[in-house]
Amino acid sequence: MSETERFLCEAIRLAEDNLDKGGRPFGAVVVRDGALVATGVNEILATGDPTAHAEMMALRAASRALGSPSLEGCAVYASGHPCPMCLAAMRLTGVKNVYFAYSNDDAAPYGLSTAAVYADLARPFAEQSMTIRYVPVRRPSEPDLYARWKRRQAGQA
Amino acid sequence: MSETERFLCEAIRLAEDNLDKGGRPFGAVVVRDGALVATGVNEILATGDPTAHAEMMALRAASRALGSPSLEGCAVYASGHPCPMCLAAMRLTGVKNVYFAYSNDDAAPYGLSTAAVYADLARPFAEQSMTIRYVPVRRPSEPDLYARWKRRQAGQA
Numbered sequence A, B: 001m002s003e004t005e006r007f008l009c010e011a012i013r014l015a016e017d018n019l020d021k022g023g024r025p026f027g028a029v030v031v032r033d034g035a036l037v038a039t040g041v042n043e044i045l046a047t048g049d050p051t052a053h054a055e056m057m058a059l060r061a062a063s064r065a066l067g068s069p070s071l072e073g074c075a076v077y078a079s080g081h082p083c084p085m086c087l088a089a090m091r092l093t094g095v096k097n098v099y100f101a102y103s104n105d106d107a108a109p110y111g112l113s114t115a116a117v118y119a120d121l122a123r124p125f126a127e128q129s130m131t132i133r134y135v136p137v138r139r140p141s142e143p144d145l146y147a148r149w150k151r152r153q154a155g156q157a
Helices: A003-020 A053-065 A084-093 A105-111 A115-123 A145-153 B003-020 B052-065 B084-093 B104-110 B115-122 B144-152
Strands: A027-032 A035-041 A075-081 A097-102 A131-134 B025-032 B034-040 B075-080 B097-102 B132-136
Touching: A003 A027, A003 A035, A003 A053, A003 A075, A003 A097, A003 B104, A003 B115, A003 B144, A027 A053, A035 A053, A053 A075, A053 A084, A075 A084, A075 B075, A084 B084, A084 B115, A097 B084, A097 B104, A105 B144, A115 B084, A145 B104, B003 B025, B003 B034, B003 B075, B003 B097, B025 B052, B034 B052, B052 B075, B052 B084, B084 B115, B104 B115
Parallel strands: A075 A097, A097 B132, A131 B097, B075 B097
Antiparallel strands: A027 A035, A027 A075, B025 B034, B025 B075
């Protein structure tokens, strides 16, 4: 069994355990240099937190384990196709390699696919199901918000 | 001042407060029926959690406040353009209206734009900076993972 298959089996095992405990059937592991760094399972039903997807929980646990919000050099093995939120989170943390065992096609007959969310979010903002509006309100702060951030980054504030 | 402007000003005020406390300059509020439900600020620097964007914290706080992972009927007002992770999270929770005060164009000169992440994630999977691979590993479980989920949903497991 390859390393990829081994870690995907572990993600699926986590998903099965979570299902047995009353949760949704999703698990994920974060791996670096061939070693398991952290694991996560879908905790939405247990916590009511809509962002508690398995991959998000694994990323958060990995950042705690590594002491850094950057997960450069890490790979994610997920039981199911990561949804757009989780995929974007991986992208933000610097994860470069993602593997999954159950596709959205595998998941669709069971109501577990996120393909529609991908399709919606891939549309131009004006055509998405959500309305997203830029309203350039400014508070009377001097200097302006982002200029203050830049100044602080430069050690001047 | 319109309701939209008022809630965006509140999101910016939260961003300013967070900046003053050493955090990144992002704030967000969740609103339902014209009333503020929850707020969030970017807590990455304070917590090391790479998913602790202002909008994510506000969504999570809103789900706690409302006692549900569904935020149907809620709007999000964010100081900055929500990144793909946060936007997808809003989409997943059923948020239909999103407003932001600082665009990615406003943010780019200060290194705070997420436009490149949007562009990368909008590419076909094969062309993105992350490698995303479907490896249909299965564990020898009978019935299979998602079939077990469906069976439980139907009250048979």
